[in-house]
Amino acid sequence: MKYVRNYRCTLCGETFDREEKSLTCPVCGDKGILDVEYDYEALKGVLTRDFFEANDNYTMWRYQDVMSVDDRFIKGTLRVGWTPLYEANRLGDVVGVKSLMIKDEGLNPTASLKDRASAVAVVKAMEEGYDTVACSSTGNAASSLAGNAARVGLSTVIFVPERAPQGKLAQLLIYGAKVISVQGDYRDTFELSKAAIDHWGWYNRNAAINPHLVEGKKTVALEIAEQMNWQVSDWVVVSVGDGCTIGGVYKGFYDCYMLGLINRIPKILGVQAEGCCPFYTAYLSDEPLKPTEENTLADSISVGIPRNPVKGLNAVKASGGTWITVTDEAILEAMKTLGSSEGIFGEPAGVTGLAGLIKAVQEGIVTPDESVAMIVTGNGLKDVKNALQAAGEPIKCEPDIEALKPYMV
Amino acid sequence: MKYVRNYRCTLCGETFDREEKSLTCPVCGDKGILDVEYDYEALKGVLTRDFFEANDNYTMWRYQDVMSVDDRFIKGTLRVGWTPLYEANRLGDVVGVKSLMIKDEGLNPTASLKDRASAVAVVKAMEEGYDTVACSSTGNAASSLAGNAARVGLSTVIFVPERAPQGKLAQLLIYGAKVISVQGDYRDTFELSKAAIDHWGWYNRNAAINPHLVEGKKTVALEIAEQMNWQVSDWVVVSVGDGCTIGGVYKGFYDCYMLGLINRIPKILGVQAEGCCPFYTAYLSDEPLKPTEENTLADSISVGIPRNPVKGLNAVKASGGTWITVTDEAILEAMKTLGSSEGIFGEPAGVTGLAGLIKAVQEGIVTPDESVAMIVTGNGLKDVKNALQAAGEPIKCEPDIEALKPYMV
Numbered sequence: 001m002k003y004v005r006n007y008r009c010t011l012c013g014e015t016f017d018r019e020e021k022s023l024t025c026p027v028c029g030d031k032g033i034l035d036v037e038y039d040y041e042a043l044k045g046v047l048t049r050d051f052f053e054a055n056d057n058y059t060m061w062r063y064q065d066v067m068s069v070d071d072r073f074i075k076g077t078l079r080v081g082w083t084p085l086y087e088a089n090r091l092g093d094v095v096g097v098k099s100l101m102i103k104d105e106g107l108n109p110t111a112s113l114k115d116r117a118s119a120v121a122v123v124k125a126m127e128e129g130y131d132t133v134a135c136s137s138t139g140n141a142a143s144s145l146a147g148n149a150a151r152v153g154l155s156t157v158i159f160v161p162e163r164a165p166q167g168k169l170a171q172l173l174i175y176g177a178k179v180i181s182v183q184g185d186y187r188d189t190f191e192l193s194k195a196a197i198d199h200w201g202w203y204n205r206n207a208a209i210n211p212h213l214v215e216g217k218k219t220v221a222l223e224i225a226e227q228m229n230w231q232v233s234d235w236v237v238v239s240v241g242d243g244c245t246i247g248g249v250y251k252g253f254y255d256c257y258m259l260g261l262i263n264r265i266p267k268i269l270g271v272q273a274e275g276c277c278p279f280y281t282a283y284l285s286d287e288p289l290k291p292t293e294e295n296t297l298a299d300s301i302s303v304g305i306p307r308n309p310v311k312g313l314n315a316v317k318a319s320g321g322t323w324i325t326v327t328d329e330a331i332l333e334a335m336k337t338l339g340s341s342e343g344i345f346g347e348p349a350g351v352t353g354l355a356g357l358i359k360a361v362q363e364g365i366v367t368p369d370e371s372v373a374m375i376v377t378g379n380g381l382k383d384v385k386n387a388l389q390a391a392g393e394p395i396k397c398e399p400d401i402e403a404l405k406p407y408m409v
Numbered sequence: 410m411k412y413v414r415n416y417r418c419t420l421c422g423e424t425f426d427r428e429e430k431s432l433t434c435p436v437c438g439d440k441g442i443l444d445v446e447y448d449y450e451a452l453k454g455v456l457t458r459d460f461f462e463a464n465d466n467y468t469m470w471r472y473q474d475v476m477s478v479d480d481r482f483i484k485g486t487l488r489v490g491w492t493p494l495y496e497a498n499r500l501g502d503v504v505g506v507k508s509l510m511i512k513d514e515g516l517n518p519t520a521s522l523k524d525r526a527s528a529v530a531v532v533k534a535m536e537e538g539y540d541t542v543a544c545s546s547t548g549n550a551a552s553s554l555a556g557n558a559a560r561v562g563l564s565t566v567i568f569v570p571e572r573a574p575q576g577k578l579a580q581l582l583i584y585g586a587k588v589i590s591v592q593g594d595y596r597d598t599f600e601l602s603k604a605a606i607d608h609w610g611w612y613n614r615n616a617a618i619n620p621h622l623v624e625g626k627k628t629v630a631l632e633i634a635e636q637m638n639w640q641v642s643d644w645v646v647v648s649v650g651d652g653c654t655i656g657g658v659y660k661g662f663y664d665c666y667m668l669g670l671i672n673r674i675p676k677i678l679g680v681q682a683e684g685c686c687p688f689y690t691a692y693l694s695d696e697p698l699k700p701t702e703e704n705t706l707a708d709s710i711s712v713g714i715p716r717n718p719v720k721g722l723n724a725v726k727a728s729g730g731t732w733i734t735v736t737d738e739a740i741l742e743a744m745k746t747l748g749s750s751e752g753i754f755g756e757p758a759g760v761t762g763l764a765g766l767i768k769a770v771q772e773g774i775v776t777p778d779e780s781v782a783m784i785v786t787g788n789g790l791k792d793v794k795n796a797l798q799a800a801g802e803p804i805k806c807e808p809d810i811e812a813l814k815p816y817m818v
Contacts, residue, residue, distance in 0.1 A: 078495075079516075084488040086560075090562060107518065109493075109752070109753075111790060146752075147753075147754065148752060149752070150751065152752075153499060162805075169797070169803060170754075170789065170797050171754055173796075173801055174745060174748035174789060174799065174800045175749060175752055178816075181803040181804065184807075191808065192809070196810060336585070342560055343487055343560030343561075344560075345519070345556065345580055345584065379520070381520060381576050381791060384576045384579045387580075390583065393582075394569070394578060394588035394590040395590065396571075396590045396592060397590065397591060397592065398592050399601045400601070401608060404589065404601065404605060407587075407589070408566075408609065
């Protein structure tokens with residue numbers, strides 16, 4: 001916390017004191033999403049490569065000096081972060097790139113990257129003396145909030161759209177959250193959560209609104225950079241829904257760059273589902289984001305009205321990357337490809353990045369001499385129905401070896 | 410591997426050279442399960458507390474010197490082990506013990522403790538030049554084998570009983586395994602796998618038969634001891650199906666004790682479901698294990714004919730521990746208790762230990778002045794159906810704050 005310089009509104013550019021409690025710009029209101037700015041000059045002397053070499057805190061909190069939390073409430077949280085970054089050159093050969101690394105975010109405590117944001121949310125809520133945290137979510141943000149909050153003894157109220165997969169619902173309920181299944185789409189869900197948070201005065205974990213959460217999510221990029229020994233790949237690939245995760249990915253690499261830990265920021269490939277691609281459309285038309293339908297089985301990125309358009313669009317633009325879309329069929333295919341070639345089981349949104357990478361190589365956007373790091377954002381166990389659709393059926397066999405033989409030829 | 414002294418048959422006590430390729434006792438046959446013995450005197454100078462202090466390999470392979478693998482094939486495997494051990498004193502207070510630690514094995518790559526055995530299986534298969542690995546399993550052993558094998562490019566053939574939960578099936582299929590759903594119970598499944606393995610000459614990952622797998626599983630105990638800074642708790646609690654995991658837990662602590670890393674072995678509390686408790690019954694009657702019905706929703710420990718009776722019974726006896734059984738209702742209740750108090754979502758067999766601990770405290774077996782470490786063996790996302798049964802339903806609400814208010818009083 002002590003290296004936070006100020007907050008800056010991503011809309012009007014105004015800066016605000018770091019003691020500012022409002023989560024959004026006091027001038028622009030709810031659309032004025034804030035960005036946390038750091039005193040990089042002071043941090044340069046602290047967050048050196050040697051510092052990390054000697055740091056034995058193998059969680060996301062190893063980066064706490066470049067985060068907007070203080071350290072009083074970190075102890076006792078779930079173990080979030082320091083997920084594995086695997087060399088995946090067998091899959092890389094299939095895809096057609098020089099080298100491929102995979103960051104498996106499904107190994108976070110509630111099985112998605114969202115734990116990084118939720119861990120920050122519960123720490124901030126405790127800092128500010130709240131006893132209840134609330135959010136609306138297509139699933140992972142909610143289940144991660146419920147789990148991280150339960151671990152530290154906070155209550156949670158969660159608003160989910162009625163189409164949330166069973167695995168994610170089960171998590172919420174087991175973690176003891178009060179779960180409101182909103183009979184409507186993600187937009188209805190978000191608006192009801194906002195009204196309720198205003199009314200009851202809970203801590204707001206809606207990622208787009210709350211600038212601290214992107215600061216949690218960015219740790220995935222800090223880890224990728226460090227796990228690559230600060231020699232980052234040419235590309236980083238990530239699926240996009242609300243725009244917060246990709247915003248965090250950019251911010252993490254930006255931090256590394258400003259601290260002199262890396263000498264360039266990787267190009268970011270933002271991947272959306274064809275059935276719900278407001279970022280892609282805005283990028284193509286060079287116009288502001290427009291609401292779109294939510295028509296993809298990748299529920300975690302099925303967001304028709306992204307709440308963080310500025311950070312999302314900027315991430316790709318500032319990194320020199322681009323946007324791409326993929327079909328639901330390609331997503332299901334990628335699920336099987338990733339699982340069978342690397343032993344990593346991603347949920348649909350979790351493997352959308354791979355589907356996008358495959359298409360980007362085919363289209364010459366990513367070239368065979370380039371290196372790639374890909375983020376698998378969540379575990380496939382969260383959405384077994386779609387996994388079974390992707391995977392097919394087992395062989396049903398009587399307990400008799402003669403019955404088995406025909407299947408083994 | 411170089412510190413392996415010999416193998417010893419758990420039935421006849423005969424020792425065999427460490428180059429012996431047969432997985433079971435050449436004299437006793439299939440029931441003669443082998444135990445791996447080490448040269449602890451030589452190891453004492455190697456595996457010191459200082460060695461571990463300086464060891465920055467945060468996976469199960471940090472213990473490879475006291476395992477029966479060589480190190481050629483370890484690189485490139487999934488990141489198994491070094492799961493978190495959480496202080497859980499809030500839950501400890503509820504349960505009524507002095508201190509409670511929880512080892513969350515659901516954070517392994519395929520979301521269960523079985524990854525520790527499967528990682529060893531794929532390494533041994535590669536050492537011995539196999540290209541296909543097979544096993545029968547109620548689920549976790551299978552899905553972990555499929556995932557770990559896919560990661561290193563081995564093929565898998567998996568035999569599952571028809572009652573395997575969907576989450577586990579989905580994992581298998583996504584990992585690209587050839588899955589045989591055997592129309593029968595676990596016994597039929599095991600026997601068909603055995604016949605097929607003999608017939609086609611695949612590498613055998615059935616945990617009871619293969620002595621190396623217990624050597625993988627034991628790393629959970631080595632980690633618990635190390636994460637407690639070698640000051641182990643009075644009790645360690647674990648659920649029991651086949652007997653291999655509890656056998657591994659004992660072996661890990663035994664290793665630590667023989668190496669002088671800890672000064673006593675914790676008492677082990679073996680917990681079974683009432684509907685399938687052959688170990689408990691054998692313990693009470695002081696007679697050999699008898700086949701029992703398989704009548705519990707905790708599928709991972711629903712094993713009517715445990716394949717590792719000797720190691721399982723010995724673990725509890727040699728540690729001075731005891732056995733206990735719990736109802737399915739208590740298991741579902743424990744799932745909710747663990748999730749809502751600590752933010753850890755365990756599958757039914759994963760939380761059976763907690764249900765057993767609660768009962769053991771009520772019965773005075775574990776006393777309030779004792780410390781406890783409890784192993785959550787697998788992630789609840791593997792079995793969403795039972796989780797939803799345990800957790801109840803969300804509140805269904807129209808997107809209107811007035812409709813919400815009645816639920817918030």
